[in-house]
Amino acid sequence: MRMAKKLRTILKSGLLIALSIILALGYIVAVPPSTVLALQLQNRGLYIQDSKPGAVTRHSFQFSYASPDAVGSVVIEYCTNPFLELTCNAPAGVDASGAVLADQTGETGFSILSATSNRLVLMRTASAPTVSPSRYVFDNVVNPTGTPDTFYVRISTYASGDGSGSYIDFGAVVNSTTTAIHVSSEVPPILKFCVGLVLADDCSTADDSVIDLGDLTTTRVAYGSSQMIAATNAEFGLAISVYGTTMTSGNNIISPLANPTVSAPGNAQFGLNLRLNSDPAVGANPTGIGITAPTARYDTPNRFAFVSGDTVATSSAATDSRKFTSSYIVNISPSQPPGVYTATLTYVCAATF
Amino acid sequence: MKKIARVVSLLLAVMALVSVSSMSVSAQSNGLGISPRKDYTVQPGKTVKDTLYIRNLSLNQDLQVNIRIIDFGAANETGAPALQLDDKLPQTPWSLKPFVKIQDSVKIAAGKSANVPVTITIPEKQGAGSYYSAVEYTAKNPETKEKVNIAASTASLMFVTVPGEANEKLALKDFGMFVSNLKDESKGDFKSFYLGSTPKEFAYRLQNTGNIAEQPTGSLIVKNMFGATVKEVTDANPKKQLVLIGQTRRIQACLKTSVLDSKDPNVQQSPAQNATCDDPGLLPGRYTAQIALYYGLNGNNSQEILASTSFWYVPWWSIIVLAVAIVLIILLIWLIRRAFSGRRTRYRH
Incomplete structure (x- = not known):
């Protein structure tokens, strides 16, 4: 009888202790939630001249540098999500490999170091940004294809001349492909x-x-x-x-x-x-x-x-x-x-x- | 006479009786199929011409449809429109009525469809912003006295974006894990401690104080208490829901979605797919969810909203397992102590 009572007490205590340990572990071990990212490119925007899916068109990027550190390169990457810590998956059909830097204002002196289907690297002799905003205009960029949808472009700046190393500033922009008019017959949705x-x-x-x-x-x-x-x-x-x-x-x-x-x-x-x-x-x-x-x-x-x-x-x-x-x-x-x-x-x- | 006689008898008997006679009424079709929504981007000074699809679902009755443009707003935090059927109500600031031309009626034979032309003309000096109204199609039935008359009406929501420098402003009011009210879609609760139940859904509330109906996009990641990313939600607004001008909208999405194909033989076009929130397979512990939302017209600055929240997931089995382990440890300690105190007693003797 005494043994059974003792066992019941031990069981109850065990349950309480278990719950307390789980809660305590969470607070001790947990990484504090991250606050708003500090080094953000400001006033970011992307203008697409012709937003039809698959169109070969002009993409104009605008942003203001946030940090005073010398910038030697800018990486522009087309992705399906905006988080820098996640893998960048290219939107289907996008092709920036033939992009031409048609114009630049603000912080200038850049040229295209490399261009793949979804990644552009601009380089220049590293110098501290003093002018804002800046605009970079690319011709001959192919929009994502398929059903009109939203995509993101991650923009990051670097001290190196080739987009390597830790980034100085980061920001993402969003845009989407659209159709100008809808087909006028029996088509979904209904x-x-x-x-x-x-x-x-x-x-x-x-x-x-x-x-x-x-x-x-x-x-x-x-x-x-x-x-x-x-x-x-x-x-x-x-x-x-x-x-x-x-x-x-x-x-x-x-x-x-x-x-x-x-x-x-x-x-x-x-x-x-x-x-x-x-x-x-x-x-x-x-x-x-x-x-x-x-x-x-x-x-x-x-x-x-x-x-x-x-x-x-x-x-x-x-x-x-x-x-x-x-x-x-x-x-x-x-x-x-x-x-x-x-x-x-x-x-x-x-x-x- | 029957009616008058009844009235007289009512006065005498001081009882209220309402007479209803059973007349037969000629029938009209009350079934419509339409395009539910149209979205346009129209530059100032430009015109867009399109057609709107209407189908008569009845196989044995013609359909006489009245067509008109009506304004709408948000009914609540969901996406149900509050349609302004009363012509006496003032026009909304975002009304498309001044810009749209469409015929006011159409007759469709049984089982047939029609494409009704519509023209949208945006004036040269029209400011950038969102303009929206609904095209209402009402099946016209003869009204009868002494009965309850019912009629079917459908509405196509029409959204026009006039590009340019617009006032775009969304404010995040709430973000967190969410539990929907299964009985009432417009309700639910934010939750941060899941004891026994499984976190499946997150939600955020956005207030629109700009002049553009915004369709935010974004992604969400969930990290465990060791900082490792355990879940990625690529699309935080999978249904492409809108936040109308002046609305506070709640948008929900699943941590893990499964999609069921339609088994309905009556769905003639692409099958309707019902997405449900699945168990995301989280282990017990404390989690942090980070969301990044974006909105902005083509050519305008991309606006960004970043937020994070934390929540606990403590399933019953984890408490039981840990409790059993602790009980075993306590028992072991107790047995060891008992064994030692027993030995000391024997040595004394």
């Missing part, structure tokens, strides 16, 4: 959207736009449903919003539910959700292999809400088809003025950005 009372999975039948809620009484809820399907292969995803009015008759309305609320006959309520409900028994959960999901306000069974302009479902990435069933409820209070009540809801599906 966003597809349909609404109706009952939909085929491919939206091939997407009609019937009217929901009949039947008679409204104070003793039971009126309900109905509609469906919508959304899909996109655009990488940024989509958002479905609902716009419109609550049930309205002239100047009289049935109050919309601003927050998710249970159905309560005898109270003025208009709301919807995108889930399977039991009270009332209406609706269905989202189906399909897509990743679009209802937003929080419309994602609780038996809780209904309606705020015009609300986003009711979103996807932050490309998504396969997802079918949603909107469930609507209407309750009225004894003081609800008589009349003919109508609501018009527009579901708007747009790409996200």
